[in-house]
Amino acid sequence: MEKVFEIRKFKSYITLGIFSSVIxxxxxxxxxxxxxxxxxxxxISATFVAVPAMGLGTIMLSGSFDLSFVGIIxxxxxxxxxxxxAGIAIPIVLITSLAVAVGFELVNAVxxxxxxxxxxxxxxxxxxxxxxxxxxxxxxxxxxTSHPFFRTIRFDSFLGIPLPVxxxxxxxxxxxxxIHKTAFGMHLYxxxxxxxxxxxxxxxxxxxxxxxxxxxxVCIWVVSLVYLSQLSGYTPEAAYTNLNExxxxxxxxxxxxxxxxxxxxxAVVGAVFVALLANGLALSGVSxxxxxxxxxxxxxxxxxxxxxxxxxxxxxxx
Amino acid sequence: MDKSLLKMKxxxxxxxGILALDSVDFDVPKGEIRAIVGKNGAGxxxxxxxxxxxxxxxxxxxxxxxKSFSHxxxxxxxxxxxxxxxxxxxxxxxxTVGESIMLNNEPRSSVKTFLDKKSMNEKAHAILLEKIGxxxxxxxxxxxxxxxxxxxxxxxxxxxKEPRIMIFDEPTAPLSAKEIGKLFEIIRALRSSGITIIxxxxxxxxxxxxxxxxxIMRDGKKIIDLPLNETNEDxxxxxxxxxxxxxxxxxxxxxxLSEEITFEVEGLHSERVHGISFTLRKGEILGLFGAEGAGQxxxxxxxxxxxxxxxxMKLGGKETRIRKPTDAIKKGIGxxxxxxxxxxxxxxxxxxxxxxxxxLEAFSSAGFVSKRSEQKIAxxxxxDLAISTRSTRTVVNFLSGGNQxxxxxxxxxxxPLKMLILDYPTMGVDVQAKVEIYRLLNKISAEGTxxxxxxxxxxxxxxxxxxxxxxxxxxxxxxLDVKDIDxxxxxxxxxxxxxxxxx
Numbered sequence: 001m002e003k004v005f006e007i008r009k010f011k012s013y014i015t016l017g018i019f020s021s022v023i024x025x026x027x028x029x030x031x032x033x034x035x036x037x038x039x040x041x042x043x044i045s046a047t048f049v050a051v052p053a054m055g056l057g058t059i060m061l062s063g064s065f066d067l068s069f070v071g072i073i074x075x076x077x078x079x080x081x082x083x084x085x086a087g088i089a090i091p092i093v094l095i096t097s098l099a100v101a102v103g104f105e106l107v108n109a110v111x112x113x114x115x116x117x118x119x120x121x122x123x124x125x126x127x128x129x130x131x132x133x134x135x136x137x138x139x140x141x142x143x144x145t146s147h148p149f150f151r152t153i154r155f156d157s158f159l160g161i162p163l164p165v166x167x168x169x170x171x172x173x174x175x176x177x178x179i180h181k182t183a184f185g186m187h188l189y190x191x192x193x194x195x196x197x198x199x200x201x202x203x204x205x206x207x208x209x210x211x212x213x214x215x216x217x218v219c220i221w222v223v224s225l226v227y228l229s230q231l232s233g234y235t236p237e238a239a240y241t242n243l244n245e246x247x248x249x250x251x252x253x254x255x256x257x258x259x260x261x262x263x264x265x266x267a268v269v270g271a272v273f274v275a276l277l278a279n280g281l282a283l284s285g286v287s288x289x290x291x292x293x294x295x296x297x298x299x300x301x302x303x304x305x306x307x308x309x310x311x312x313x314x315x316x317x318x
Numbered sequence: 319m320d321k322s323l324l325k326m327k328x329x330x331x332x333x334x335g336i337l338a339l340d341s342v343d344f345d346v347p348k349g350e351i352r353a354i355v356g357k358n359g360a361g362x363x364x365x366x367x368x369x370x371x372x373x374x375x376x377x378x379x380x381x382x383x384x385k386s387f388s389h390x391x392x393x394x395x396x397x398x399x400x401x402x403x404x405x406x407x408x409x410x411x412x413x414t415v416g417e418s419i420m421l422n423n424e425p426r427s428s429v430k431t432f433l434d435k436k437s438m439n440e441k442a443h444a445i446l447l448e449k450i451g452x453x454x455x456x457x458x459x460x461x462x463x464x465x466x467x468x469x470x471x472x473x474x475x476x477x478x479k480e481p482r483i484m485i486f487d488e489p490t491a492p493l494s495a496k497e498i499g500k501l502f503e504i505i506r507a508l509r510s511s512g513i514t515i516i517x518x519x520x521x522x523x524x525x526x527x528x529x530x531x532x533x534i535m536r537d538g539k540k541i542i543d544l545p546l547n548e549t550n551e552d553x554x555x556x557x558x559x560x561x562x563x564x565x566x567x568x569x570x571x572x573x574x575l576s577e578e579i580t581f582e583v584e585g586l587h588s589e590r591v592h593g594i595s596f597t598l599r600k601g602e603i604l605g606l607f608g609a610e611g612a613g614q615x616x617x618x619x620x621x622x623x624x625x626x627x628x629x630x631m632k633l634g635g636k637e638t639r640i641r642k643p644t645d646a647i648k649k650g651i652g653x654x655x656x657x658x659x660x661x662x663x664x665x666x667x668x669x670x671x672x673x674x675x676x677x678l679e680a681f682s683s684a685g686f687v688s689k690r691s692e693q694k695i696a697x698x699x700x701x702d703l704a705i706s707t708r709s710t711r712t713v714v715n716f717l718s719g720g721n722q723x724x725x726x727x728x729x730x731x732x733x734p735l736k737m738l739i740l741d742y743p744t745m746g747v748d749v750q751a752k753v754e755i756y757r758l759l760n761k762i763s764a765e766g767t768x769x770x771x772x773x774x775x776x777x778x779x780x781x782x783x784x785x786x787x788x789x790x791x792x793x794x795x796x797x798l799d800v801k802d803i804d805x806x807x808x809x810x811x812x813x814x815x816x817x818x819x820x821x
Contacts (some may be wrong), residue, residue, distance in 0.1 A: 181432045183424045190421055193410030200408065201422040201475075202396040259412040259459060 015255045015305050019273050019298070026280030033280055040162055042279045043272065047168040047226050048242050050271035053249040054175045055219030057267040060250060061179075062212040063192035064112055065119035069220050069246075071130025072104045073239035076224040078134050081143045081234045090149050097224065102217030104130065109213035113206055131237065144233035153229035164226055168268075171222055176264045178215070188212055189261070245274050248295070248302070255302050322381075323348040323514045324483055329378035331364055338364040339375065340538040346483075351505065351515040353525040353546075356535030357558055357809070358610065358774035365535065366487060366518055370402045371395050383482070401476035402485040409460045409468060409475075416442040416456035419475045445474045450504055466497040473504060484508060485516045490524060491611060502528050520609040522551055523815040536560055551814055559776075559805045575784060576600045579635065580768040581737050586629035588620035590792045594629075598737065598768045603759065605783035605800070606772040608812050613792035614772045615656070618739045622646045622653045633736065647676055652730030654723075656741040656772075662726045663714050670696035670710040673728050680733060699728040704754055720751025727758065738762065741772045756781055776805040788812050 027033050052069050059066050080097045084090075104126070111122040153163045179185035190198040191208050199205050227238055252273060253266020274295065281291050322345040331339040339361045346352045356362035367373040371390045380387045382398045390400065409418050416439040425441060427434040439456035446454055450470050460468060469489065476484060486505070490498045505528060509515055517529055525532060526546060534541045534557040541557050581598040590613040598604055606614040620627035623640040631638050633649055640646045646653070655661035663672050670692045674681045681691045696710035703724045707717055714722055723743060730738055743759070744752045759782060763769050773779060779786050779800055786803070788795045788811040795811045 177432070183422075183426070183433055186417060186424065186433065187422070189413070190410055193412060194408055197408035197410060198421075199392050200395070200402075202393075203422055261412050 015252070015302055018301055019277075022298070023273075023276055023280065026276070026284055030280050030283035030285075033283055038279070038283075040165060042275045043168060044162060044164045044226075044230065045279070046268075046272045046275035047164050048223060048230075048239070049245045049249055049274060050168055050268045051171055051219050051223040051226070052216075052239075052242075053246045053253075053267040053271050054171065054264050055216035056246055057250045057253065057262045057264060058175070058179060058188065058215045058219075059212045061192045061262040062188040062209055063195065064209060064212065066105070066108060066123045066213070066216055067120070067243070068104070068108060068123040068127035068130055069216060070237075070239040070243045071127040071134060072101055072217075072220050073224050073227065074134035074237060075104065075130050075137070076101045076221060077228055077234045077238070078138045078143065080224065080228060081145055082137060084145055084147050085143070090147070094225075098218070098221045101221040101224065102214050105213040105217035105220070106210070109210045112213075113209050131240070135236070138234060138236055140236050142233065142235055145228070146232070150225075150229040150232070153225065154232070164230065167222065167226060171219070172264065172268050175215075175219075179264050184208075184211070245271070245295075249274060252302050255305050322346060323383060325381040326368075327379055327381075329365070329368060329375045331368065331373060331375045337538050339368070341378070342535075342538075342540045344533065344540060346514050346516060348482075348514055349509055349512050350531060351509055351517055351529045352543075353517045353519065353529035353532045354535065355520065355525065355532060355554065355558060355813075359537075360535040360558070361538040362518065362535050364538075366485070369485060369516065370400075396479075399479060399482040400485070401479070401481040401483070402487065403469065403472050403476065403489055404487050409472065411459070411461040413460055414439075414456060415446075415454055415458050415460065415463070415471055418460055418471055419445060419456070419478060421475070423478050442474070445477060446470070449477050449507075450474050452500075465492040466494070466501075469493070469501070470504075481513060483514045483516065485518070487518045488520070488611075489517075490519065490521065498524070520813045521815075522554070522813055526551075526815075534558055551810070555806050555809050555814070559809060575602050576766075580633070582630075582632040583621065584630040584632075586617065586620060586627060586631070588616055588625045588627040590616045591620060591627075592792045594787075594789075594794045596787060596794070596797060598770065600768060601763045601766050602785070603763050603769040603771065603783045605779040605786035606770060606789065607774075607776075607779060607786050607808060608789035608795075610774070612789040612812070614789050615741060616792070617789070618653065618741065618770060618772065622651065622739060650734060650736035652676075652735050652738045654726045654730070654738070654740045654743060656745060658719070658722050658726055663722060665715040666713060668711045668713055669700075669705070669707055669717070669725055672714050672725050673699055673732060676729050677733050695732055699725075699731065702731075703728055703758055718748070718751070720747035720755070723747055723751070723755060724758070727755070731762070735762075735767045737768045737770070739770045742774065743771060744773075744775075744778065776808055779808070 032038050052073070055069065056066055076097045079100055080093050083093045083096065108123055108126055111117045111126070112119050153167070156163050158166055179188065187198070187203050187208050188211075190201065190203060191205050195205060198208075223239070228234065231238060249270030250262055250267050252270030253264075253268070254260060254262050256269065257263050257266050277295065277298070278291055281294060282288065286294070325345040327343050329339050329342045329344065330337075342361070342365060344365065354362055354365065364373060368375050369390060371392045371394065374389050378389070380390055382394070382400070385398070387394055395401070413421075416435070419442040420438045425434045425437040426432065442456040443454075446452055446456070450473060452467075452470055454463070454467055454471065460471070463471065469492075489501060493501060502524075505515060505517070517525070519525055529546055531543060531545045532549070532554065533543050534554060536558060537560075541560075544554070576599060578600040579597050580600045580602075583597075584595045586594040590611075592613075594617055596604070606617070608614050616625055619625045621631065621640070623642045623644075623646050631640065633651075638649060640649065640651070643653070659665060664675065667675070673696050674687075674692050678687055681688055681695065693710050699705065700707060700710065705717075705721050705724045705728070707721060714725055717725065727738075727740070727743070740759075744755055747755065756778075759769055759771075771778070771782060783800050785797055786800055786808065787797045788808065790812060798807070798811075
């Protein structure tokens with residue numbers, strides 16, 4: 001018991017230590033890594049991962065899972081662009097796309113919570129369905145837009161900081177307060193940690209689990225807008241390539257948390273780390289073909305530290 | 319009786335093949351501590367599960383105070399103030415003490431949307447100090463607490479909503495003597511504040527110490543409610559067993575046992591097992607009896623190499639070391655766990671594949687399993703054990719419970735076996751299969767295999783066993799010759815207080 005406890009104590013430092021030393025190495029090995037505009041670019045690319053990671057974290061901490069968001073981002077993006085091309089006003093486009101994002105997630109919620117289908121099975125299917133729908137609408141074409149709304153997000157800044165960075169900041173603040181400072185957030189943790197106990201305490205377990213999916217819907221909507229602005233339109237399956245990074249960020253956040261639980265700051269720190277890593281490796285001249293391999297190995301390190309923290313490895317030895 | 323706070327009438331619950339509760343009336347007056355006792359299978363645990371909303375009864379109704387309900391649900395428990403404290407706690411391990419106690423009663427900050435963690439911790443701390451009388455830092459995580467601290471946190475959590483009825487289900491099992499004393503003080507204080515308490519335990523010392531009255535269950539019926547100051551252990555045990563006189567001639571036909579000792583255990587210690595020693599003769603059937611959780615399962619698991627242990631074991635006169643199940647199998651020891659579906663059979667395998675699973679080398683050549691010899695042995699087993707199945711290729715999931723159990727036993731009959739350990743071998747099987755399993759075990763033992771059986775049923779001990787070891791709290795209380803005892807004696811050893819056994 002004592003041994004497990006010791007590892008658990010230092011576990012978050014081990015993960016952070018490994019990743020920090022990689023980053024410090026990259027600072028010295030690459031040119032212009034610490035320049036302000038490079039760091040801003042890193043954070044913008046982290047936004048693509050961090051925002052859905054906060055939503056996924058919310059679903060996971062309440063005891064479920066979601067893979068389908070990458071498909072839903074595509075559907076939301078392509079429908080938004082189509083609507084703009086059809087000349088529909090921006091407020092209506094925004095409201096409709098929010099409804100599409102949340103609606104899709106509520107389909108997941110019904111299948112998982114009401115019909116009790118396994119989350120992986122459910123969301124892999126809805127992911128395929130969403131990717132299919134995306135393709136059917138876009139016919140796999142790139143659809144560009146020069147609508148001022150998206151140009152503003154992409155090129156403007158406020159107080160010297162680019163707008164996408166503000167979007168990440170504001171969504172982080174909102175999600176942080178929601179999950180870590182309200183009773184609602186605490187109840188989500190209770191549902192994920194011990195559903196029976198939550199029920200006995202009089203919590204509305206189903207409603208809580210539904211709202212975790214709705215929260216993911218909102219995150220999907222936000223990140224879709226960032227995708228549309230940064231890519232000047234719709235790119236087929238743009239979010240799909242970030243699926244692994246999103247899941248990794250959530251687990252990374254878990255392994256650096258003191259209680260060994262999924263947290264909102266953890267997920268964002270994870271996303272920023274992944275982005276820093278990719279950026280630093282690229283700047284130091286590592287071929288992009290190698291970057292995924294290195295990321296993968298670091299994931300394994302995270303998973304091992306996590307397992308040590310929860311005592312699984314120690315128990316197996318016995 | 320009109321002052322009853324909780325009144326259950328005509329509660330009936332059927333499970334396939336069993337009438338678990340037969341029109342049970344149960345009521346408790348306000349501010350009383352009521353104990354519930356009954357043998358395994360008497361319906362005690364079904365009643366508790368109905369009381370705590372886990373099972374829905376088939377018929378009957380419930381009155382709590384002035385309100386009537388068809389049955390108790392988690393919602394009813396919440397709204398009417400019924401709280402249950404279980405042995406296994408239902409707390410979230412990574413919540414703090416404060417969060418756990420105040421869950422769903424969180425104080426809010428001046429901006430109503432946000433939590434006020436400071437006042438949450440203060441309130442939790444106040445409840446712990448004033449109502450429980452213990453000082454635990456509310457910022458501590460649940461997983462950092464000791465078992466008894468966790469239990470006290472659960473009680474504190476239950477008290478936030480000012481409950482009217484509290485159910486304690488075997489609360490003392492994980493506690494030390496001192497902690498039990500503390501818990502009893504708390505329970506008495508709860509009673510004097512007007513809370514009605516239902517206390518489930520199989521320890522008579524505790525029941526006499528803490529409870530005001532006792533409800534005795536037998537065969538799914540409520541037998542009687544007694545005030546504890548007007549009764550004694552002997553009377554309670556008589557009600558539990560029904561005072562049946564042993565039906566002569568029904569017992570086992572006792573054969574003379576060989577003097578050869580197959581297996582010997584000396585000073586065995588493991589999880590929940592403290593200092594067990596016994597010998598097992600060739601072809602002997604030893605019963606293991608005791609209340610649920612008295613250490614029987616842990617003992618056989620330790621022997622079989624599933625739990626770490628200390629102590630010496632001799633097999634066939636030679637010192638032997640068994641560190642993992644494969645060691646045991648190699649030495650000719652078989653184990654049929656209680657949970658057929660989870661631990662014993664591979665549900666998606668066919669009958670034949672399950673039979674050969676532990677001994678595949680015998681049916682293989684050059685690393686490939688010979689399906690033909692597998693089929694042959696399985697066919698023999700079907701014949702010998704009267705397993706009713708369509709073919710050897712039937713997936714075991716589709717067999718009845720009794721036939722599944724026969725397959726689980728058949729696995730150990732494909733090679734020479736010195737000793738077979740079975741845990742509740744007839745649980746959930748029909749009468750016909752039961753008789754066949756008894757016949758099979760008697761046959762195996764006659765052929766020289768020694769057998770250890772964990773069983774909750776006196777009848778099974780009477781029918782099968784030569785001797786019986788009674789365990790209580792991980793200790794070995796006695797090893798008795800089955801022909802010298804009856805059910806009352808057995809129960810006295812298993813649940814009676816220490817004084818009652820001396821006589």
